[in-house]
Amino acid sequence: MLGKVFVWLFRIATGLVVLTVIAVALIYWFASRSLPEYDKVIEVPGLSAPVEIVRDNANVPHIFGETDEDVLFGLGYAHAQDRLWQMLTMRWTVQGRLSEVFGLRTLRIDRQMRRLDLYTVARQAIDYQDAESMAKFRAYAAGVNARLEEVNTDALGRGAPELFLFNAPVAPWTPTDTLAMGKLMALQLSGHLSNEVLRARASLALEDPARLPDIMPDAPGAGIAALPEYAALFPGLPRYAQGLGLPDDPLSPFNPTPLAGASNAFAAAPSRSASGGTLLANDPHLGFSAPAIWYLARLELQSGGVIGGTIPGIPSVLTGRSERLGWGLTSSYLDDQDVHIEALNPSNPNEYQTPEGFKEFESRGTIVRIKDGDPVTMTLRRTENGPVLSGNDYNLATITPPGHVATVSWTALDPEDRSLAAGIRLMSAPNITEALSVMEDYTAPSQNLTLVDRDTIAMKMIGRMPARDPAHASQGRMPTQGWLAENRWQGYLPYAENPEFRSPVGGILGNTNNKLVDRPFPNHVSFLWGDTQRVHRWQRLMQSREVHTRDSFIEAQLDTVSFTARSLLPLVGKDLWFTGEAAPEGTPERLRQRALELLAGWNGEMNEHLPEPLIYSAWLRALQHRLIQDELGPLANEFTHVEPVFLERVYRNIDGAGDWCDIQQSSPVETCTDIARMALDDALIWIDETYGDALESLRWGDAHQATHDHPILGEIAVLKHFVNIRQSTSGGDNTLLRGKTKGTLPDPFLNVHGAGYRGVYDFADPNSSVFVTSTGQSGHFLSRHYDDLSQLWRRGEYVPMSLDEELARAANEGITILRPAP
Template sequence: MRLLFRWLFRIASALVALVAASVLLAYYFAAQSLPDYDQTLQVSGISAPVEIIRDQSAVPHILGQTDEDVFFGLGYAHAQDRLWQMTIMRRTAQGRLSEVFGNRTLTIDKLLRRLDFYRLAQESVAAQSPAAQAALRAYAAGVNARLKEINDEALGRGAPEMFLFDAPVAPWQPADSLALIKLMALQLSGHLEDEVLRARTMLTLDDPARVADILPDAPGQGIAALPEYADLFPGVKRYAAGTPAPEDPLWPFPRRGLAGASNAWAAAPSRSASGGTLLANDPHLGLTAPSIWYLARLELSSGGVIGGTIPGIPAVLAGRSADLGWGVTSSYLDDQDVHIEKLNPQNPEEYLTPDGYKRFETRPSIIEIKGAAPVTLTLRWTENGPVLPGTLYNLATITPPGHVASLSWTALSDADTTYTAAYNMMRAKSVPEALEAAKDYVAPSQNLTVADHRSIALKTVGAMPRRDPRHQTQGRMPSPGWRPENRWLGILPYAANPEFVDPRGGIVGNTNNKIVERPFPNHVSYLWGDTQRIHRWQKLMQERRVHTRDSFVEAQLDRVSFSARTLLPLVGADLWFTGNAAPEGTPERQRQIALTLLAEWNGEMNEHLPEPLIYAAWMRFLQKRLIEDDLGPLADEFTRMQPLFIERVFRDIDGASAWCDIRQSAPRETCTEIARLALDEALVWIGEKYGTDLATLRWGDAHQATHDHPTLGKVPVLRYFINIHQSTSGGDNTLQRGRTSGEDPDPFRNVHAGAYRGVYDFADPDSSVFIISTGQSGHFLSRHYDDLAQLWRRGEYIPMSLDLDLARAAADGVTRLIPAR
């Protein structure tokens, strides 16, 4: 027995030693790719020495003799800190993920190949201005200099992920950067999905008038009634069931409600306590680890610029110079139209046009797949755009037999000059120069907010399609592609884009709200973002005669929900302080406690309070009860609370209270009954998940910001070290927006937020501040992987200074790139 114990002890010790050695070996190889911020390196591709000063937050301040040398330095810095992120984004845009991940990502590759992003990006290189082309080439050379250094010095393949996934990295090309801009356009465009969903909803509901309830227009002047979708396409199935999108973190198509958001506002000197202009911006994107944003300062010949960049794209996309600040928000411009194309019954390789049947433009595309045989895909294009598969957003459910769907979209341009606009924006010195630079924007369309020392402005930038006034669906639903009135007539002139310069009130701003009321076809959009945040923003702006940098920060971090303040008095009107006394532990008593808490709540979605969780759960279960009997499985497309829908129902706008009646039951239920049942159901769910003591609940326990690593975030054990989860305040409809997932088992996870925040004060520009949601490095062993995450969660910022002495004084390292001899 003693001998057996001795051998078991030896075996266990050996196993422990083996595991420890394996961990140490893995750590050693992974650590080899940690960048050295303090070194001198000889490189080819620059005309004079380049200096990259990393401040204490690892923000690079890049100095060079020429602009090309500075962009070279940015490419090198991006590749040092975010090589894996850049590689995966490029592969996504190219439709080449399956070479690394196998069949898992084949659907993604097929979809991106059909959009043909990379070919369009390659052709768009020649459309850029000469200076922008030079910047793209210099940036690519900087990325490739880092790749050469990795290969020459055996620096752990450049990123730890490279050891887990065999992903050879090809040299960076100028077209790669333009392809990433198109990928961003994809992630910020939601009209395709909305058109399909509107058609599916119309096919599902018995009463077409109810479509305006569940998919309401933004407040303002109404529009003429749309035709019944089934009348446009008689062969389509009346009931439009579908399947959910793949649950893959690499899925690049936006899910409903996550196609872009953001806040931006600016104050003129007359509304500023310091006498200088102010500008605040927080673009909202999906939360990831690392963040999509990367902070950088470029010292160009036109002056220094500093702010948020996206690795792979050589531009400060949101930030400031000494003279100008610029911020972006999603404009929700309707830049996508779905067309249903009729196939020739005698020849399915032809489709109907206004001039008769015509052959598809076709081209084969071969997709290499790791561990499997290659797949050859035939790309098909119509005069309206590429043919899309029926699986995308359940297009097949609204496409009749003998037809296919195609897409018109401004981003599908082979002369896309969006990068030239971004390049020129960095060199602009004034509001007029910025607005002139923005004329080259194509996609993604944005609301551009700009401020110089004297003026402020807001302008919708991006190509605006010209539609025929006779368009059958006004671009709100798929339309017959063979009808000439449904086809685009080109692009409207830049002057037609909405513009607000130096308004009399001294403040401009946008929270993705409706900004203009124009009749079709100059309407800009029928689909807008959150219509609730703008009301809270108006109150915060108007309650002060003048503003400061700190008051703009306060507004950026505001957590009060206008939706909660509006909906609770409506939904609970007949429930407050009613009912008999109930014993402890009964559902009735829990309901009374919950209602008492909500009655005394001011609507602040504070992570430490219980009321936000009770409110959010109540509205979630209420909406579910209202729609599931009418929409059936389609109710799964409406998993987040829709404030305008619930308000319409409880105000009985145009008979919307009909949603309260359960069609399958004999009695006629009232909205008060449904509200009470939903609250009881929400409290049961809360009790099972978070406990029954309502006063001790914390919204932050449910509203966790989930910065997950897109490729390693689900790996057992490792995910606990590389994913960043944080308790956060805010919600779907607060200025400090934390968009919830809407998906079980954690429907209130914060998955989409202001991953970049910046506030610029032009009375004292160097007092400006910014922050991103994780850290500068994409290397999970770096101390800069998550060092900004807690600051971001707490609503803190770091300085945004162009003072080189400050950067040098707190330098984390200085990289000197010397021209190779």
């Protein structure tokens, strides 16, 4: 009897194993059907002549055609071959239709996107595009649709393995979809709206308004403006109020201010270049994902070859070079958003107050369809200032009085937006003068455009600057009464007002999101700048050499020394180092002494293999929280990243900022040294609980792992091990090799935001230029090109950025020929 049971158990186990193998084989077969074939000839409609797509050995497509429209058709086809799922997800996001695919988990994102109504604005913008640009948008869309048709005709696994799990219909691509991608990028790079709300909440929470410039400081330098207390603008609001904040979902395009756009770009004139040609380096910073947002491509236009970083869905090289011109982008931090508090008519809630009296909201209904759920009906409302947002958006409920609603003015909501058309024309610009001219049409998201041609370097902020009244109540820094004329936008400033730098005497230009100009309001550009730290290290590296080379620019791009650590540690720990007698082994005092000994000999290099960066980062994080938690209460948890200028103000007691060190709820009067010591103990306890107390064996890279995660499959138990790319990395929040940390528990130091693209261009020998992305060209996790560039990126290596056609053809991955269908 026992033998029969064993035999049957063996048969069942064998059957289960066989069924599992068959299931895995079927899944692999279906998934592999969507792997692109690069070596083929195919007939497609919409071309005027054949297009050739040569894939080099890094799978970068080199696209050749008779006309620019044909070449952009080829780019659309290549984007859809390699990144179809990414493109569809971005389109569903900007349309507010994620819930049709993913169900209730994304309903909050969809609601917020519908209220902003970016897709409608993109549709309206079609009417403002010129005929030549529209022809290019249509050609690109036709290329995407040619791939979709091929997938359907040849049963190529729906074009992406994700579409087997999420069986959503795929509509043809349109020029509106392309314009909407620009709007989505503007949203992902925006940070002023959330900063305005946080500033208002901090103003309400602080008993002493003089302390607001400490915790939310302006970039050091002249031009700091006094602000009103928010409570004076809207009396009666609670001191502390809890809100929903931003959606916490990997699909969410809404970023808190610390994770809004960033980047580095720097250029050298021939006088500062060892080769005698201009130099340019650029590394735009965005949230990490798998695949990366960036896609490398070369386009052979009628004006010549162009190569660099593209974003699937957008038909242009956004950062890159031609034979004659190089261009790079950094976030400008232009204040292009204003929050308004609108007063409702007490007698008619369908009306809001304006300078001329009450007016009716523009309103229309919309339906959000939900997979496996009932649809949700929404009413979208709009005022003269912009769309009405919900109190659930950006924590707005915490600063909106009863009988009022919040709206936002934002340059990206302007339908007369020709930004993407300007980007297409930039690729054919022969020199800096022409490049600056074509960018006058650019609206949003505002960027600093760094340019080099053969003998000149320049930088100009592109994007429309809102014109504000000098009497604006908060100077655009906090929400204001929307019914007052002085708080409303008054059009835009002339393009000539945008900051511009050309041919500087020193021969070096650059931007690390630092403060560019010091102008009085309202021509000030911004009070919120993305960086007060990296620029110091950049200045030192640039001025440490009389002349630079491509390799010295690479060295600067990959630099991991933290100016912040070097400047703050001696200040914060000045009364802790080398004081007192040696403590017994195993005591908290001894652990603190060991930590201080390590930090005393550290040079500030945020190297992944060292323990000091982890000790330093945990200490400063604990220090800031101890300083602010009693004054800000629950709001302290929303200051997720260390603000170096705040700590410097406190420890130098600038304008009385040392008051933050005394804990209000305790009887003793604590000194700043007391708080520094307690915070170090807090940090060491957290490190012990998380990584152990062997301080010398700690590795920063264990905590600072780059999270190139698939936003959907990366959450599935088994699949996440195949689709997520995790890497130990150097750098940190304030290094030129920027690896912005997550900032929230349980893994506050995960590297979530940084350079998904790096490029360095040498115009003495343009084909010696190099570039790389953080993952790979393919979005298909079964492709070897899904992550083949990621290890190069982690090690600080690059691939050739050459326009040499023969080099591209040598050892190519395949050549696709698109022929016009009869």
